[in-house]
Amino acid sequence: MVQLTFLGSCQEIGRSGFLVTGHDESILVDYGVKFQNPVGLPVPISTDDLQGVILTHAHLDHSGAVPQVLSDSDVVSLFCTPATRDLTALLLHDMFKVTTSPLPYAHHDIRRVFDQCQPTAYEDTLPLGREFEMTLFNAGHIPGSAMVSLSIDGRRILFTGDFNALPSRLHAGVRLNLPRHDVVVTESTYARRVNPPREEIERALVASIIDTMDRGGVALIPAFAVGRSQEIMCILEQYGITRDYPVYVDGLARDVNEIVMQHPNYIACPREFERAVRHTRLIHDSRDRHRVIHKGGVIISPAGMLKGGASKMLFENLYDDPSNTIILVSFQIPGTPGAELLSTRQVTLNRRVLRVRAEVRYHHLSSHSDTNGLMELLMRVPGDPEFYVVHGEPESCDALAQALTDSGHQAYVPEMGDSFEV
Numbered sequence: 531m532v533q534l535t536f537l538g539s540c541q542e543i544g545r546s547g548f549l550v551t552g553h554d555e556s557i558l559v560d561y562g563v564k565f566q567n568p569v570g571l572p573v574p575i576s577t578d579d580l581q582g583v584i585l586t587h588a589h590l591d592h593s594g595a596v597p598q599v600l601s602d603s604d605v606v607s608l609f610c611t612p613a614t615r616d617l618t619a620l621l622l623h624d625m626f627k628v629t630t631s632p633l634p635y636a637h638h639d640i641r642r643v644f645d646q647c648q649p650t651a652y653e654d655t656l657p658l659g660r661e662f663e664m665t666l667f668n669a670g671h672i673p674g675s676a677m678v679s680l681s682i683d684g685r686r687i688l689f690t691g692d693f694n695a696l697p698s699r700l701h702a703g704v705r706l707n708l709p710r711h712d713v714v715v716t717e718s719t720y721a722r723r724v725n726p727p728r729e730e731i732e733r734a735l736v737a738s739i740i741d742t743m744d745r746g747g748v749a750l751i752p753a754f755a756v757g758r759s760q761e762i763m764c765i766l767e768q769y770g771i772t773r774d775y776p777v778y779v780d781g782l783a784r785d786v787n788e789i790v791m792q793h794p795n796y797i798a799c800p801r802e803f804e805r806a807v808r809h810t811r812l813i814h815d816s817r818d819r820h821r822v823i824h825k826g827g828v829i830i831s832p833a834g835m836l837k838g839g840a841s842k843m844l845f846e847n848l849y850d851d852p853s854n855t856i857i858l859v860s861f862q863i864p865g866t867p868g869a870e871l872l873s874t875r876q877v878t879l880n881r882r883v884l885r886v887r888a889e890v891r892y893h894h895l896s897s898h899s900d901t902n903g904l905m906e907l908l909m910r911v912p913g914d915p916e917f918y919v920v921h922g923e924p925e926s927c928d929a930l931a932q933a934l935t936d937s938g939h940q941a942y943v944p945e946m947g948d949s950f951e952v
């Protein structure tokens with residue numbers, strides 16, 4: 531008997547966690563947090579029979595509570611790609627710096643991500659305990675991201691994690707030809723949208739930058755530190771922007787660049803990325819920041835929704851000048867300064883309403899599959915699997931489950947805490 535329990539990420543994005551239980555052993559896949567006050571956690575688990583934690587990727591909604599499990603038991607190992615290990619530790623340290631809400635483990639427990647990790651490459655198959663076998667497949671989402679395939683008792687379960695079916699400048703895209711699976715637990719973030727062709731978005735982004743440079747302004751690109759910032763660097767390298775104009779990288783993206791350089795196997799374009807790193811300059815401190823603001827150029831900087839980090843500081847210095855452009859490149863969650871900027875052209879920061887005179891552009895470079903990409907991967911999984919749809923707003927989970935049902939499959943939308951015999 532194999533039991534699959536949904537610990538979080540049910541009809542919501544955040545606190546991913548799935549427990550697979552066999553005869554007398556269990557495996558945990560992801561254990562993330564949800565950013566709210568207080569921080570949202572997955573259903574607690576016992577580590578008594580736990581043979582390991584497998585991490586799909588470094589984003590904190592998948593990894594943020596992993597140190598809690600590792601600190602509960604010194605003998606529990608963490609399995610993930612080496613890029614995921616390093617990026618996870620970086621993001622956990624950053625979370626401790628910025629969050630005001632209490633976390634379920636101590637800062638020094640982050641060290642366990644290194645101490646208890648058994649780094650695992652894509653496509654290698656490893657035995658876990660006596661009952662399980664595990665393989666990681668490239669998910670094409672961010673550097674190091676993986677889909678997790680678990681075998682137990684003759685059954686095979688796939689956890690897609692977050693994936694992108696289409697190639698980007700940074701990734702070749704998800705591994706589409708998968709082995710037979712009996713069960714698939716899939717994300718559904720963008721189950722209700724169709725993304726325009728990537729190249730069209732890239733060209734529009736480049737045009738916005740050139741317009742801004744022509745009028746002597748600053749183009750500020752608030753971007754997620756992991757993945758999006760590096761992809762934008764590669765786009766700007768590809769289109770010659772790094773050659774023609776000064777391009778700067780600020781905030782946490784600087785550290786992510788170093789980690790990505792150390793793990794070139796986990797991106798599709800290591801040479802191009804290395805060139806992009808060579809052709810961009812780093813902003814080290816507020817003196818640098820002020821110099822760049824007055825000189826002009828392109829600045830790539832987290833946070834992607836202007837919620838904090840260097841991009842917020844830069845924005846406060848750039849919003850009032852019509853020669854500048856603020857270029858948003860990811861979905862802006864309602865309630866964030868970025869979402870407010872897109873819908874009202876003003877931003878409330880520290881209770882002050884800033885009316886934005888800079889130009890505002892939106893070029894959405896998604897690192898998730900849209901509805902077509904989701905179905906493309908899921909329809910190709912051999913073995914007529916049954917599907918469990920998670921990691922999406924309720925409407926997105928329902929839409930993907932309906933599309934899967936319409937194409938003749940069994941599909942379920944679980945609730946937090948639900949257990950299924952699979």
Ligand SMILES: [Zn+2]
Pocket residue numbers: 587589671692
């Ligand atoms: Zn993710």
